[in-house]
Amino acid sequence: MTEASPMAGRDALEKPVKGLDVARIREDFPILAREVYGKPLVYLDNAATSQKPRQVIEALVRYYEHYNANIHRAIHCLGEEATAAYEEARAKVARFINAPSPECIVFTRNTTEAINLVTYTWGRANVGPDSEVLLTHLEHHSNIIPWQRLTAEKGASLRYIGLTEQQTLDLDGLENLMDARTRILGVTHVSNALGTINPVQKLAAEAHRNGAIVLVDGAQSVPHMPVDVQAMDCDFFAFSGHKMLGPTGVGVLYARPELLEEMEPFLGGGEMIKRVTLEDATWNDVPWKFEAGTPNIADVIGLGAAIDYLNDLGMENVRVHEMEITEYALRRIRQMEEVIIYGPPDSADRGGVISFNYPDLHPHDVGTVLDRHGVAIRAGHHCNQPLMRCLGVSGTARASFYVYNTLEEVDVLVDALGQARAFFSNDTN
Ligand code: C6P
Numbered sequence: 001m002t003e004a005s006p007m008a009g010r011d012a013l014e015k016p017v018k019g020l021d022v023a024r025i026r027e028d029f030p031i032l033a034r035e036v037y038g039k040p041l042v043y044l045d046n047a048a049t050s051q052k053p054r055q056v057i058e059a060l061v062r063y064y065e066h067y068n069a070n071i072h073r074a075i076h077c078l079g080e081e082a083t084a085a086y087e088e089a090r091a092k093v094a095r096f097i098n099a100p101s102p103e104c105i106v107f108t109r110n111t112t113e114a115i116n117l118v119t120y121t122w123g124r125a126n127v128g129p130d131s132e133v134l135l136t137h138l139e140h141h142s143n144i145i146p147w148q149r150l151t152a153e154k155g156a157s158l159r160y161i162g163l164t165e166q167q168t169l170d171l172d173g174l175e176n177l178m179d180a181r182t183r184i185l186g187v188t189h190v191s192n193a194l195g196t197i198n199p200v201q202k203l204a205a206e207a208h209r210n211g212a213i214v215l216v217d218g219a220q221s222v223p224h225m226p227v228d229v230q231a232m233d234c235d236f237f238a239f240s241g242h243k244m245l246g247p248t249g250v251g252v253l254y255a256r257p258e259l260l261e262e263m264e265p266f267l268g269g270g271e272m273i274k275r276v277t278l279e280d281a282t283w284n285d286v287p288w289k290f291e292a293g294t295p296n297i298a299d300v301i302g303l304g305a306a307i308d309y310l311n312d313l314g315m316e317n318v319r320v321h322e323m324e325i326t327e328y329a330l331r332r333i334r335q336m337e338e339v340i341i342y343g344p345p346d347s348a349d350r351g352g353v354i355s356f357n358y359p360d361l362h363p364h365d366v367g368t369v370l371d372r373h374g375v376a377i378r379a380g381h382h383c384n385q386p387l388m389r390c391l392g393v394s395g396t397a398r399a400s401f402y403v404y405n406t407l408e409e410v411d412v413l414v415d416a417l418g419q420a421r422a423f424f425s426n427d428t429n
Contacts, residue, residue, distance in 0.1 A: 019320035020313060026404050028053040028309075039374030042409045047192050047220060047353055047400035048378050049242045052306075056245055059305035063298045071297055072271060072288070086297055089304030090287075096307050097218075097237065098228040099254050106253040106260070106290040107300055111219040112142040114238035114253035115186075117290065118215055119146040121263040122236075123184075129155040131183040134212070136161040136169055137390050138191040138198065141383040143217045147186060156183075163390055167194055167343050171202075178210040185214045189221035193384040193398070194343035195326075195353030197221075204233045213259075219243060223402070224322055224351050226315040229254050245403075246306035247299040253290075260286040267292040318403055322352035325401045329354055329410045336417060342396060352401035355382075358421060363397040366420045370397075373416035 026032050029051050034041050043051060063085065069078035071086050091102040099105060108114040123146075127133060133147050137160050151158045161177055162170045169187075171177075178185065185207040190197050204214040213235040221227055223244035229237045236259070241250035255263075265272050265283055269292040274282045283289045310318065327347040333339055333356060342355040357363060367379030380395040381388045388395060399413055 019317035019324070020403055022321070022404060022406055025053075025313070026406075028055065029404055030054060030057075032404060036374040036376070037372050039372075040412075042373075042375040042412045044399040044401065044405065044409065044413060045376045045378050046223075046402035046405075047243070047382075047398065049248065050223065050245050050402050051404065052247065052302075053245055053309055055309050056247065056302050056305045060247060060298050060302045063301050068298075070294055082297055085301045085304070086295070089300045089307075092304045092307045093252055094254075096227075096311070097222065097254060098230050100230060101257065103285075103287055104254050104257050104260065106255065106287040107295055108238075108251040108253055109249055109296070110242070110251035111140075111217060111238045111240045112251070114236075114251045115142055115215065115217065116146045117253055117266045118236050118238075118255075119150045121266050121290075122259060123147075123150040124154075125262075125264065127151065127154050127156050127183050130181060131156040132179075132181040133158050134161065134178060134182050134185045134207075135159070136187050136198070137163050137387055138169065138188050138194065138196060139186065139384070139386075140188060140192055140217065140219070141385070142219075143186050143188060143215075144386065157181075160386075161187075166345070167391075168196055168349070169198055171199070174202075174206050178207060178212055180211060182207070182210055182212040185212055186217070187214070188217040188219070189227075190218075190224070190351040190353075191343070191384075191387075192220045192353065193382040193387055193396070194355055195220075195350030195400075196344055197349055197351060200234065201232050204235075208233070220351055220353070223310075225319040235259060241299065241303035241306065244303075244306055245309055246303035249296045250299040250303045257286065260290070263290075265289050265292065269293045271295075313403060321403060322401050323347045325405055325407065325410060326350065326352050326354065328407050329399065329401070329413070332410055332414045333417070336414070336421075338421070339417070342391060352405075353398060354400075355396040355398045357393060357396050358424075361420070361424055363395045365424065366397045366417070369420035369423055370413070370416045373412065373419060375413050375416045377413075 031051050067078045067081040069082045071083040090105050093105050094102040164170045200216050207214045215236040216234040218237050218239040222239040235256050237254040239252050242248040272284050272289050272292040340357050344350045363379035378398045
């Protein structure tokens, strides 16, 4: 174990984090004041879910205390206020990802449900026995399982773009990866397991040249960098509010308007209809055609507050901050000779995610020791079992950063990693 002392490393590597006033930001997050096992909480599990600022929590409380009502149906004042706030949140989401209009935005429960909506509706109508669905080895299970189920049901084939040695997508001969049978390419914008940022714009252009459409899983990009779905030229784009300072229970599906128009509804019930007889029904306009039943009103409004918060910070600044934290963490962890780091070497090619392992320690054991030092990371397969198989490991330890993380917290992580090494070395001696 050759770990440098955390503070020595800090002196050698310190670089002021530009872009965000992190001390001020931290004051907005009540949970960051708590301790875990008597140590200050160092929350580095942001790829799983982010913490919530007071502004988002207060938006939820304000809704429940002042204008809690069902939407789109009440003719009273509370119902009108709730409807306006819900639809305003839709408009905020649309502006945040530069969608052409709020009608392109469907609220779901999460990224997973958004992708399932696509496979159940667009997929069932457009994928047949002669079709191929193309995914990548970097996909989260959410962007694998729904396609496995669809292609099995339809007798279609499922293919994957593999990885280079640098654990980026192997796009050599990209033009040969797709052909006229390829109906859709499903690709994650940023890998939750490795942090790899994929060239989604280039992939979308190639897919369109082959007559295929593109679904981008944006669960790990929208919270962390500016996203422009029109510039990306994707057809579907899915993400979750809870990873971007918003409440759990709200996800988003962006779709090109003409696709939403031609797609059948996902779930049936109230809200998604225009006219119902005992025999049949006609559908509501998009996007409400896809939002059956009472939606998650409070949490959608909470997501709107999260977007306000991120807009105030500026997504360019968020990205700069995370790159600096990630770069610093990569340099510090690289000083620990034994630790294997996965994913692209350069912080410019990755989001704020670092996956790593001690070759002889189980990531769960490392995570448990870190937890005792107040450091929350994720350990395991990160819902990427096929990718872990490609890497030849059962799992990794993963630190993931966000707007409130500091260089000092990276030092605590590195110190705790050293403690984990020492703890298990003693254990085996
Ligand atoms: N990844 C992680 O710890 P849901 O659960 O539907 O909000 O998000 C699913 C999902 C889809 N795609 C990507 C790229 C993701 O990272 C996630 C969620 C979390 O990495 C929980 S497994």
